[in-house]
Each structure stands twice: as C-alpha cells, then as structure tokens.
Amino acid sequence: MWEAEQRTMHNLGERSYPLRGQFSAISKDIFASNQPLYYLQGQSISGLTLTPFVKVRIASSYIRLYIDLGEALRQVSKSRRRKAIRYGKPLPREAEAIIRGKVYEAVKDYLTH
Numbered sequence: 001m002w003e004a005e006q007r008t009m010h011n012l013g014e015r016s017y018p019l020r021g022q023f024s025a026i027s028k029d030i031f032a033s034n035q036p037l038y039y040l041q042g043q044s045i046s047g048l049t050l051t052p053f054v055k056v057r058i059a060s061s062y063i064r065l066y067i068d069l070g071e072a073l074r075q076v077s078k079s080r081r082r083k084a085i086r087y088g089k090p091l092p093r094e095a096e097a098i099i100r101g102k103v104y105e106a107v108k109d110y111l112t113h
Contacts, residue, residue, distance in 0.1 A: 035059050043065045043085050052081065056103055058110070067106045072098045 023031065041055045042065070052069040073081050076095050083089040090096070 032060070037111075038065075038103065040103070045085060052085070054099065054103055056106055056107065065106060065110060067103055069099060069102060073097065 036059055038059060040058050043052065043054050044051050045051070046068070049068070050072050054067045054069060056065045056067055057063070058065065073091070073095060076084075076091055078086045080089075080091065084091050091099070
C-alpha cells in the first residue's frame, strides 16, 4: 500500500513515452513505405496433400498465411527440395523467382479482400 501511495505522490503527471521515442506522422509514413509487404518464415511439406507450402507473415501484423506452392518446385530435384526444406539451403534462382511470384500474388489477393 505504501508503494502505491509513493508512486502517486511522486507522480509529476507527465506522459510516459516508449523507450525509443515516438513516431511522428512523417516518420510513420517513411517506415511504412520502407517495410516489405511480407516476411517468409519457413518452407515445409504439407502432411495432407504432400505438396510444398510456405509460411508467410504479413508486415505490421500478426497474421500468418500458409501458401501452397503446388507444382512450383517440380523443376528442382528431390534432393535439392529436401535440403532447402530441412536445412534452409537456397534453391535455384528460377525456383526462387517462381516462389516469390506466387507468394506476392497470394499476399496481394489477401490484402485486397
């Protein structure tokens, strides 16, 4: 009880700001324009359909999307796909471009609806 009284007694009525400061209207716009649309969080194989999918987090949100890649990785060898999924090794540039295109379309579709 004494601590609560002490806190109110010594309170100056000042507003407490976040530790690193506060965004102004201009800095919010600059931050939002520089932020990517989504973040890739992982890649795996669906246990139900046995097709690859990607887990994506929408920027400035807690929403996660699971995007089915379907036949996008068909041109990559089985060994290469497994290494990419298990160990995070990079895929060929062509496959990465296809994946980025599918993810971008899915995120855009989600954000427009």
